[in-house]
Amino acid sequence: MTDTATPMRHVPDRLHGRAYRTLRSWEALLLAVAIGIFILNSFASPYFLDPWNLSDATFNFTEKAMIAFAMALLIISGEIDLSVASIIALSSTAMGLAAQYGAETPVLVLIGLSIGLLCGAFNAVFVTILGLPSIVVTIGTMSLFRGISYIILGDSSFQGYPSSFAWFGQGYIYWVFTVEMLLFALIAIAYYVLLHRTNFGRAVYAIGNNPTGALFSGIRVRRVKFTLFLLTGLMSGVAAVCLTSRLGSTRPSIASGMELEVVTMVVLGGVNILGGSGTIPGVVIAAFVMGLVTFGLGLLNVPGIVMSIVIGLLLIGVIALPRLWTLVANRRKA
Amino acid sequence: MSIITKALTSAAMAAALFVAPAQAADNVRIALVVKALGIGFFEAAAKGAEEAAEELGNVEVIYTGPTDTTAEGQIEVINALIAQRVDAIAISANDTDALVPALKRAMQRGITVISWDSGVAPEGRQMHLNPSSNPLIGNMIVKLAADHLPDGGDVAVLSATTTSTNQNIWIEEMTKVLGDYPGINVVATVYGDDLADKSYREATGLMQSYPDLDAIIAPTSVGIVAAAQAVVDAGKVGKVNVTGLGLPSEMAGAIESGASKSFAIWNPIDLGYSATMLAYELSQNGAETGEGAEIPMGRMGSLTLDEKNEGAMADPFVYDASNIEDFKEIF
Numbered sequence: 001m002t003d004t005a006t007p008m009r010h011v012p013d014r015l016h017g018r019a020y021r022t023l024r025s026w027e028a029l030l031l032a033v034a035i036g037i038f039i040l041n042s043f044a045s046p047y048f049l050d051p052w053n054l055s056d057a058t059f060n061f062t063e064k065a066m067i068a069f070a071m072a073l074l075i076i077s078g079e080i081d082l083s084v085a086s087i088i089a090l091s092s093t094a095m096g097l098a099a100q101y102g103a104e105t106p107v108l109v110l111i112g113l114s115i116g117l118l119c120g121a122f123n124a125v126f127v128t129i130l131g132l133p134s135i136v137v138t139i140g141t142m143s144l145f146r147g148i149s150y151i152i153l154g155d156s157s158f159q160g161y162p163s164s165f166a167w168f169g170q171g172y173i174y175w176v177f178t179v180e181m182l183l184f185a186l187i188a189i190a191y192y193v194l195l196h197r198t199n200f201g202r203a204v205y206a207i208g209n210n211p212t213g214a215l216f217s218g219i220r221v222r223r224v225k226f227t228l229f230l231l232t233g234l235m236s237g238v239a240a241v242c243l244t245s246r247l248g249s250t251r252p253s254i255a256s257g258m259e260l261e262v263v264t265m266v267v268l269g270g271v272n273i274l275g276g277s278g279t280i281p282g283v284v285i286a287a288f289v290m291g292l293v294t295f296g297l298g299l300l301n302v303p304g305i306v307m308s309i310v311i312g313l314l315l316i317g318v319i320a321l322p323r324l325w326t327l328v329a330n331r332r333k334a
Numbered sequence: 335m336s337i338i339t340k341a342l343t344s345a346a347m348a349a350a351l352f353v354a355p356a357q358a359a360d361n362v363r364i365a366l367v368v369k370a371l372g373i374g375f376f377e378a379a380a381k382g383a384e385e386a387a388e389e390l391g392n393v394e395v396i397y398t399g400p401t402d403t404t405a406e407g408q409i410e411v412i413n414a415l416i417a418q419r420v421d422a423i424a425i426s427a428n429d430t431d432a433l434v435p436a437l438k439r440a441m442q443r444g445i446t447v448i449s450w451d452s453g454v455a456p457e458g459r460q461m462h463l464n465p466s467s468n469p470l471i472g473n474m475i476v477k478l479a480a481d482h483l484p485d486g487g488d489v490a491v492l493s494a495t496t497t498s499t500n501q502n503i504w505i506e507e508m509t510k511v512l513g514d515y516p517g518i519n520v521v522a523t524v525y526g527d528d529l530a531d532k533s534y535r536e537a538t539g540l541m542q543s544y545p546d547l548d549a550i551i552a553p554t555s556v557g558i559v560a561a562a563q564a565v566v567d568a569g570k571v572g573k574v575n576v577t578g579l580g581l582p583s584e585m586a587g588a589i590e591s592g593a594s595k596s597f598a599i600w601n602p603i604d605l606g607y608s609a610t611m612l613a614y615e616l617s618q619n620g621a622e623t624g625e626g627a628e629i630p631m632g633r634m635g636s637l638t639l640d641e642k643n644e645g646a647m648a649d650p651f652v653y654d655a656s657n658i659e660d661f662k663e664i665f
Contacts, residue, residue, distance in 0.1 A: 047417045048417075053413075057413065059409070060413075157430070157431065166435075170435055243406065247405055247406070247429070247431075248434065249405070249429055249430075249431040249432040251428075251432070253403065254404070254405070254406070255404070255406065256402055257401075257404075294410065295410075295413075295414060295417075298411065298414030301396045303371050303398060304371055304398075304399065304400045304401040304411075307401075308401060
């Protein structure tokens with residue numbers, strides 16, 4: 001994607017300016033796609049441009065995006081966590097269990113977040129201390145965490161959450177702006193600062209590009225990765241609070257399949273699945289793209305199966321386009 | 335090629351995927367929301383809904399649902415339906431309670447909401463359509479056995495577990511109406527725990543303990559298949575008739591071998607048809623819900639609601655050699 005990929009004989013007389021690079025960036029491409037989809041949706045369905053409908057549509061991605069930010073950092077560092085949806089299930093089950101014993105909202109939230117952190121720590125121990133590959137560990141914990149939920153719940157469900165608990169997933173801050181939107185924005189800003197404005201963020205990139213090099217540069221690779229797994233667990237806990245609050249009930253099948261949607265969002269956002277590069281703004285735009293596409297197709301009553309095909313094509317298309325473009329451009333210059 | 339061309343290419347690609355189906359403007363739009371797409375039972379229900387739509391004339395059925403049987407997936411679908419201001423939503427729910435907030439919002443915006451097959455808590459819907467009722471099922475399972483025993487005979491029940499709520503209620507209801515079937519003696523009730531091997535052993539045991547046994551009633555889809563196999567293996571086809579509740583796809587072999595002359599289960603086509611008719615009546619013809627209310631549902635007669643605004647559609651549908659071929663592909 002970068003200009004260094006051009007053949008040696010092509011020597012540019014000056015490097016491209018900042019504005020040009022921004023325009024050529026992944027984020028710009030994604031933003032164009034997002035705007036395109038927005039415009040198409042407005043034409044395709046008369047119901048699209050309604051503030052309340054758009055507000056409802058944000059629920060399609062806010063919870064997933066919260067996890068996607070933490071997952072982006074984890075993937076940039078060269079690791080992955082496939083157990084996030086199962087962490088939601090376990091965390092939600094724990095909250096449901098506590099609610100049966102009359103726990104109040106603050107306690108429930110605390111339990112939800114703590115279980116998320118604990119699950120994250122569990123993954124982290126196996127990956128960073130025992131040195132096992134994260135994909136294997138988290139495929140294991142994906143079954144483990146959800147399995148515990150199934151043992152506790154079977155085919156029953158937990159309800160009876162206190163009414164104040166509904167605020168997180170069903171509350172509105174002002175007019176059409178939901179509590180989840182606010183959380184989404186705050187978390188996005190926090191992760192932007194963490195990844196792009198702190199030493200910790202630089203360390204994450206360094207580890208993803210060259211773990212050995214990072215280690216010899218004095219970066220505490222294991223500690224950074226441990227923290228990233230904790231953060232991913234914590235974000236899954238936050239998502240569990242939101243989702244449980246929105247549904248008002250817990251079943252062991254809650255959030256099933258969500259881990260792949262989260263990873264899709266991250267990759268669509270321009271994060272290199274092999275680690276080393278990616279940005280938070282990219283993930284934010286990708287969240288909107290996925291939300292807009294699923295809601296737009298939903299308005300046209302496109303069946304969910306076709307919707308997954310569209311998301312798949314979108315992912316492959318957006319990833320393949322810049323690569324194809326580079327190939328074509330190089331051939332022309334050669 | 336600039337960024338603009340690139341964006342245009344992507345937009346064109348997206349456009350190709352967004353071709354809107356033509357929507358007739360004045361049609362009544364009824365959404366049939368199912369647990370997940372790609373399940374034979376629900377595809378059959380959609381067929382029934384289309385049949386109702388054709389009969390009504392000005393109805394467009396939107397058959398939709400998530401890809402996984404999750405409540406979140408159904409909520410996304412419901413949100414999209416609310417946004418389109420459909421006239422009615424008829425849903426088979428993945429979660430009794432989780433859909434209530436979303437469906438309440440639909441009702442606040444003037445959309446008729448009913449549940450069918452798998453219900454929603456009363457505050458999240460106007461009424462619920464059960465495929466059948468416990469008394470009707472209890473009566474049907476003994477009737478199936480009695481129909482093939484004009485001179486009476488000995489029958490045994492092969493149930494699921496001793497604590498299976500549904501089966502216990504059905505057997506209780508069956509016992510209540512036994513008087514209507516003179517000559518039918520229930521000689522034993524055994525439990526196969528809804529495990530294929532245990533049900534098989536229990537059925538074999540029944541035939542050994544009661545050599546004159548004429549029928550085995552298994553009101554469970556696992557037990558009925560196992561019992562049919564046990565009858566075939568014991569060489570008692572024609573002597574012992576296996577009946578009860580089963581799935582056509584699993585029972586086709588037993589019907590073919592003659593181990594089972596007939597069995598029953600709900601008919602998904604009728605269910606989808608009735609749900610669509612009811613949704614239409616409530617949203618277009620001003621039908622009221624409430625205890626004792628009677629709502630017409632086309633060729634299926636009418637539905638009477640109880641104090642929880644629930645109603646039972648009909649007797650379980652009987653499957654035998656005459657129709658098994660058509661239904662075994664469906665579910």
